Amino acid sequence: GIPPPPGAGIPPPPGAGIPPPPGMGIPPPPGGIPPPPGFGVPGGVPPPPGGIPPPPGMGLPGLPPPPGLGPPPVLGGLPPPPGATLEDAKAAKRIKPRVRMRRFHWDVVKGKASKTSFWNNIIESDIVIPQAKLEDLFSVKKKKKKKKKKGASKKKADAMEPETKLLDSKRSYNINIVLARQRVDNDTIKQAILQMDDDFLDPERVTQLITICPTSEEIDMINGHVNSGGKVHNLASAEKFFHCIGAIPRIRNRLDIIAFKHGFEAHLKDVQESIDTVKTAVSQIKNSKAFQTVIATILAFGNFLNSGTKKGNTRGFSLMTLERLTLAKSNDNKTTLLDYIVTYAYEKREDMLVLKEELNLVEKSARIDFQKIGQEVEVIHRKLNKVKGEVDKLSKSKKSFFRIFTRSTEVKDEFVIKMTPFWEAGSKKLTELQKVYLTTSMEYKGLVVSFEETSSELKKEPSKIFGLIANFVNSFNQAKETFEKKQLDAERKRKREEQKKRDAEKRKQKLKRRPSKIKGVSSRSSSRTRSQSATRAKERSLKIDEEKVSDRVPVEVVEALKGVKRASERHSRRRTFTEQLRQLEDASGGIMVSPVGSPKLAPARLHSN
Numbered sequence: 001g002i003p004p005p006p007g008a009g010i011p012p013p014p015g016a017g018i019p020p021p022p023g024m025g026i027p028p029p030p031g032g033i034p035p036p037p038g039f040g041v042p043g044g045v046p047p048p049p050g051g052i053p054p055p056p057g058m059g060l061p062g063l064p065p066p067p068g069l070g071p072p073p074v075l076g077g078l079p080p081p082p083g084a085t086l087e088d089a090k091a092a093k094r095i096k097p098r099v100r101m102r103r104f105h106w107d108v109v110k111g112k113a114s115k116t117s118f119w120n121n122i123i124e125s126d127i128v129i130p131q132a133k134l135e136d137l138f139s140v141k142k143k144k145k146k147k148k149k150k151g152a153s154k155k156k157a158d159a160m161e162p163e164t165k166l167l168d169s170k171r172s173y174n175i176n177i178v179l180a181r182q183r184v185d186n187d188t189i190k191q192a193i194l195q196m197d198d199d200f201l202d203p204e205r206v207t208q209l210i211t212i213c214p215t216s217e218e219i220d221m222i223n224g225h226v227n228s229g230g231k232v233h234n235l236a237s238a239e240k241f242f243h244c245i246g247a248i249p250r251i252r253n254r255l256d257i258i259a260f261k262h263g264f265e266a267h268l269k270d271v272q273e274s275i276d277t278v279k280t281a282v283s284q285i286k287n288s289k290a291f292q293t294v295i296a297t298i299l300a301f302g303n304f305l306n307s308g309t310k311k312g313n314t315r316g317f318s319l320m321t322l323e324r325l326t327l328a329k330s331n332d333n334k335t336t337l338l339d340y341i342v343t344y345a346y347e348k349r350e351d352m353l354v355l356k357e358e359l360n361l362v363e364k365s366a367r368i369d370f371q372k373i374g375q376e377v378e379v380i381h382r383k384l385n386k387v388k389g390e391v392d393k394l395s396k397s398k399k400s401f402f403r404i405f406t407r408s409t410e411v412k413d414e415f416v417i418k419m420t421p422f423w424e425a426g427s428k429k430l431t432e433l434q435k436v437y438l439t440t441s442m443e444y445k446g447l448v449v450s451f452e453e454t455s456s457e458l459k460k461e462p463s464k465i466f467g468l469i470a471n472f473v474n475s476f477n478q479a480k481e482t483f484e485k486k487q488l489d490a491e492r493k494r495k496r497e498e499q500k501k502r503d504a505e506k507r508k509q510k511l512k513r514r515p516s517k518i519k520g521v522s523s524r525s526s527s528r529t530r531s532q533s534a535t536r537a538k539e540r541s542l543k544i545d546e547e548k549v550s551d552r553v554p555v556e557v558v559e560a561l562k563g564v565k566r567a568s569e570r571h572s573r574r575r576t577f578t579e580q581l582r583q584l585e586d587a588s589g590g591i592m593v594s595p596v597g598s599p600k601l602a603p604a605r606l607h608s609n
Contacts, residue, residue, distance in 0.1 A: 095129050100140045163236045166221055175212045175238040182208075186244035193248055194402055194411045196258070196418040203262045210255045212241075219246035249397060253390055254415060260383050261422055268429060271376045272436070274368050279440040281365035281466065282447050288358040291469075293351060294476070297341055298325070318455050319465060322472040342479040356477045359469065366466040370444060377437055380430055387423045391416050 113120060165172065182189065182205070189209070192200040201209075214222075222243045226232055232243060245251055285291060299317065305328075306312035328337040345352040394416050401410045448462040458464055 095131055097131070097135055097139070099135050101135070101138050161231075161234050164225070164230060164234045164239065165236045166225060166239050167218065167236075167242075172236065172238040175241060178208050178212045179237065179241060186241050189241075190245050190248065190402070191411050193245065193251070193254060193258075194413050194415075196414050198262075201258055203259065206255060206259045206262065210252075210259065213252045213255055214242040214246050215252075218242055222246060247402060249394065249399070249413075250390065253386070257383075257387050257390060257419065260387070261419070264380075264422075264426060267376075267380065268433065271373060271380070272433060274373050275433075275437055275440050277361055278365045278368055278370055278373070278444060279436075281359075281361045282440070282443050284359050284361060285447060285469065286450075288355070290352050290355040290358050293349060294341070294345075294355055297344065297349070297352070298322075301337065301341065316452060318453060319451060319458065319468045320455050322468055325472075326475060336479075338475060338479050339483070342476065342483050345480075346483060353480060356473055359473050362466055362473060363470040366470040370441070370463055373437065374441070377430075377434060380433075384423060384426050384430060387419055387426075391419050391423060 167175075188200075191197075219242060222235070222239055223246065225235075226243065232240065235243060248254065298321070299314075302317065302321075303312050303314060306314075325338040325341070326336045329335065330340075341352075394413070397413075400413050402413060445462075448458075448465060451465065453462075453465070458468075
C-alpha cells in the first residue's frame with residue numbers, strides 16, 4: 001500500500017493509549033498530518049513538533065488493560081479513554097436531539113463484531129443528520145393535561161394490563177356463572193362467612209358456594225403467584241374470588257358445617273319420625289286383636305285342610321304363608337281361601353274386619369329401612385364431632401380479625417362464638433335420639449324373634465316382615481271390598497225383581513178397572529172401539545219401508561202397494577167417521593146428524609115424549 005504522508009497522526013501521550021497489537025493498524029508517521037486551513041492556531045502558526053498535545057487530563061498514567069481488549073485508535077482523531085470501546089467513542093460523537101422524540105422500534109445487533117462483519121464497513125460519521133427536520137417530524141407533541149379524578153390514571157393503566165388466568169378454563173367458567181348469580185362482590189361473601197350471617201348464607205347460596213369453593217392446592221397456587229410479585233388487581237375474576245375467600249382459614253370445612261347447620265333440624269326430625277313410625281308399627285302388630293284373630297283363623301283353617309298330613313296339626317306357620325292365601329282356590333275355582341276367610345268374618349267374626357284400621361302404620365313402616373335409620377344416626381353423630389373439631393382448632397388460632405379491603409375495615413371471625421352453642425344443643429338432641437333408636441331397635445328385633453320365622457329369606461332380611469304383613473292387610477281389605485260389592489249388587493238385583501213384580505201387579509189391576517172412554521157409550525160401542533184399535537194396529541204392522549223394499553221389489557209392485565195403502569187409509573177414515581156418528585146418535589137420543597152438519601130426526605129412532 002501507499003505509506004501515509006508525514007504527520008498524519010497525533011502520537012498519544014505517555015500512558016494514555018495502548019499500542020495496537022501487531023498487524024492491527026498502521027503506525028502514524030512522525031509529525032502527523034497538518035490541519036486544514038483555519039483549523040490550527042490563528043496566524044498560520046504550524047503545530048509543534050510531534051503533533052498537537054492532548055488536552056489536560058487525557059494523559060494520566062495508568063496500567064494498560066490486558067492485550068486484545070483495547071480498540072485501535074481512531075484514525076484522524078483522539079484515542080478513546082482508558083477502558084472505553086470504539087462504540088462508546090462513536091456514541092459520544094453522535095448528535096442528540098434537543099426534544100423528546102418518537103421511538104423507532106428496531107432489533108439491534110448484539111455482541112462483539114467479527115472481522116468479516118458487514119457493519120465494519122458502515123461509516124456512520126459520513127452521514128449528515130438533518131437535526132431540525134427530524135425534530136420537527138418525529139418529535140413527541142406535548143398534550144394538554146386534563147384534570148383527572150384521583151386514581152383514574154392508575155385504573156387506566158391497570159385496565160391496559162392483561163388479566164392473569166391461572167385456573168382451568170372450564171373451572172373458571174363455572175365459577176363465573178355462580179358468581180354472576182350472587183350479584184354481590186367478593187368481600188361481601190367473605191364478610192358473611194366470617195360473621196356466620198344466616199340471612200345471607202341461606203341453604204341455596206351455601207350449596208352454590210360449596211361447588212365453587214377453592215381447594216388447598218388452588219389457594220396455594222394463587223397465593224404463590226401473588227407472593228412472587230403478581231398483582232392482585234390483574235387477576236381474573238375467578239382467581240380474585242379464590243384469593244379473597246382463600247384467606248379464610250379452613251374455608252371448605254366452614255361451608256360444609258354451615259350447610260349441616262341449616263339442615264340439622266330437618267334431618268333430625270326426619271330420622272325421629274321414621275323411628276317413631278317403626279316403633280308404633282311394632283306396637284300395633286303386637287297388640288292388634290284383629291290381627292291375632294285373623295292369624296288364628298288361618299291357622300285353624302290350614303290345620304283342617306291339612307288334617308291327616310305331615311303339615312297338619314301345627315302350632316304356627318311362616319309369614320310367607322300369607323302370600324299363598326290367594327293361590328288356594330275352591331273346587332270350582334271361583335273362591336280363594338282368603339275370600340272365604342273374609343266371608344267367614346262377615347258371618348261369624350266381624351271383629352276381624354277392622355284389621356286395616358288397627359294396622360294403619362304397617363304399610364308406611366314397610367317403606368322404611370331400619371338399618372339405614374341407624375346409619376343416619378351415625379352420620380349426624382360424625383358431623384357433630386366435625387363441628388366440635390373445627391371449634392377446637394379455630395379457638396386456638398391467633399388470628400381472629402380479617403381485613404375487608406373494599407371497605408377498609410376488619411371483621412371478627414365469629415365461627416367459634418356461634419357454633420359452640422349449636423354443638424352443645426345438637427349433642428343433647430342427638431343423645432335423646434340415640435336412646436329412642438336403641439329402644440325401638442330392641443323392640444323390633446324382639447318382634448322378629450317372636451314369630452319364630454323359619455324362612456331363610458326373612459332371617460337374612462327381617463325388615464321384609466313388615467312388607468309381608470302390609471301386603472296381606474291390603475289383600476284382606478281388597479277381598480272385603482269385593483265381598484261388600486257383591487252383597488250390594490245382589491241386594492240391588494233383589495230389589496229390582498221385587499219392583500218388577502209390583503209393577504206387573506199394578507198393571508193387571510188397572511186393566512180390570514179401566515172405564516169407558518166416552519161416558520154413556522154402551523158395551524157395543526166399546527167393542528167397536530176395540531175393533532177399530534185392532535184395525536189400526538194391523539195397518540201399522542202392514543206399513544212398508546219404501547227405501548228397503550225398493551231395492552228388492554220391482555217399481556210396479558211398489559206403486560201397487562202404495563195404492564193399496566192409500567185406499568186402506570181412506571177406508572179407515574170413513575169407517576172411523578161412521579163409528580163416531582153412531583156413538584153421537586146413541587148419546588143424543590136418536591137425533592141424526594147429516595154429513596153437512598144439519599141435525600134431523602131419525603124416523604126409525606124417533607121417540608115421542
